[in-house]
Amino acid sequence: MGWRRRGFGCPQARRARQDGAVSPDAAPRPAQLRRWRRYLAAERAEAAVYRDLARRREGREREILMALAEAESRHEAHWLQLLGPSAEPAPRPDLRTRFFGFLAKRLGFLFVLVLAQRAEARSPYDDDADATAQMAADERIHGEVLRGLAARGRTQLSGSFRAAVFGANDGLVSNLALVLGIGATGVSPRVVLFTGIAGLLAGALSMGAGEYVSVRSQRELLAASRPDPESQTALPHLDVDENELALVYRARGMDQTEAEAHAREVLATHHLDADAPPEEFDPDEAVGSPWRAAISSFLFFASGALIAVLPYLFGLNGLPAVALAAGLVGIALLATGAVVGILSGASPLRRALRQLGIGFGAAAATYLLGLVFGASVG
Structure with a gap:
């Protein structure tokens, strides 16, 4: 959950979170209830953003975004359990979160991803005794997931x-x-x-x-540095004893032993490699x-x-x-x-x-x- 302002942590708060959040016997203070309701509203809004992004994508990206939405829903359940009856009426997200949701519906996919990545890095769960250690870890990993999704677009x-x-x-x-x-x-x-x-x-x-x-x-x-796919046609005719192919791998950075071992492996299966398509290279993407x-x-x-x-x-x-x-x-x-x-x-x-x-x-x-x-x- 990244659309909240980071709080100020203390060792006692971190120890309390690691021990299992708040004591069930302690009546929550009004300030706690207000904070939990903010977290609940933000988790719901974030899950909605990820679902909206998922509807724009297909395949792997869609699955990843839906998994992020499910993770936010698990966090939502944590705050619902703590709040109990105080979860009603449903809280509204703060202005910053609502503004992000507005942008998410109107901006391009990459722009929303990088905003979400930056926001996830500002999660307050590291310093909040009422959030579990697993939730704090989730938020850090979410930022890396979003970074990976945005990498291709960048x-x-x-x-x-x-x-x-x-x-x-x-x-x-x-x-x-x-x-x-x-x-x-x-x-x-x-x-x-x-x-x-x-x-x-x-x-x-x-x-x-x-x-x-x-x-x-x-x-x-x-393009001049790309391997020539036509060179694969020479593999069946190479002298196994001399193994000129090892020189290719040495030129690409392998040491002599590693290059020779890899060349022997390729030559042993040249009937497969010779027919394999060259590695896909998209200069427009590069x-x-x-x-x-x-x-x-x-x-x-x-x-x-x-x-x-x-x-x-x-x-x-x-x-x-x-x-x-x-x-x-x-x-x-x-x-x-x-x-x-x-x-x-x-x-x-x-x-x-x-x-x-x-x-x-x-x-x-x-x-x-x-x-x-x-x-x-x-």
Whole structure:
């Protein structure tokens, strides 16, 4: 159960939990009842989220998500037993849990998984004497289960996601810096506007072309390192005494003894291995599509760069245009940083502030240079 605020533990609380939670003879305090009801509501909400995710999937993923929902239901039964009649009327989840449930119904599968993974890591059961040690262990393992489910999606997303984030951030920062630097020299707003548009087009085209070449080259390098399936046709004709196949395995990192043993094993069954299909390799999953990366980079750079020139498009100039452009770009930098933080399982706030600091630092340096050059020219 991860959608609760972590409490402050103590050795006595941990010992009490290990001994079997609360004493059945002790009347629960009002604060305990309220906490148990919060836990009960959260467990029910979490089980509902996992069931909703399971309905979107098939096969192994569906089975795993349903098993997570069953685990949350077991935790729910624990709190129902402790609460007894106090479980009625059914408690409502807190605002944070309800908001997560709202997002879970509307966001993509991967986004919900990484949010759930981060939330499971914040379980308060480690420090709560009323939760069993098994429940606390369950919550830690749930985070790893979700990490495993999200791993494939993160891999598939990594190529185009990197291009999109890099393109958006570069468009925001570079064009804001360009617009502020040119504007600080004292030229007319019309010159600033057309400079910004030129920077948008030049940067977007450059980013798109660069991403295409980069991803295409990476795919070619990986393909060159793949084992050649045609080489398996040579297995029946190898000299068993010389065993050239051992050199292949030594080249791949095995020591001599291990390589020779593995080569003898392969040669002994070459009639099977020779007909076996080559290992499946999906370059789109490994590094992404070059066209997808190029288009993502182009569009996200252009959209980021456009934000910096919006005030000038609407006729603003001078300090109001500078302030509005910086404010809009700042909001966009915070948003992209937060998304990166969420999908990488890190703190969204920390990543957002880092993105903002780097972007504003670059823009401020360019603006100051523009002021210096403007003063020298004047």
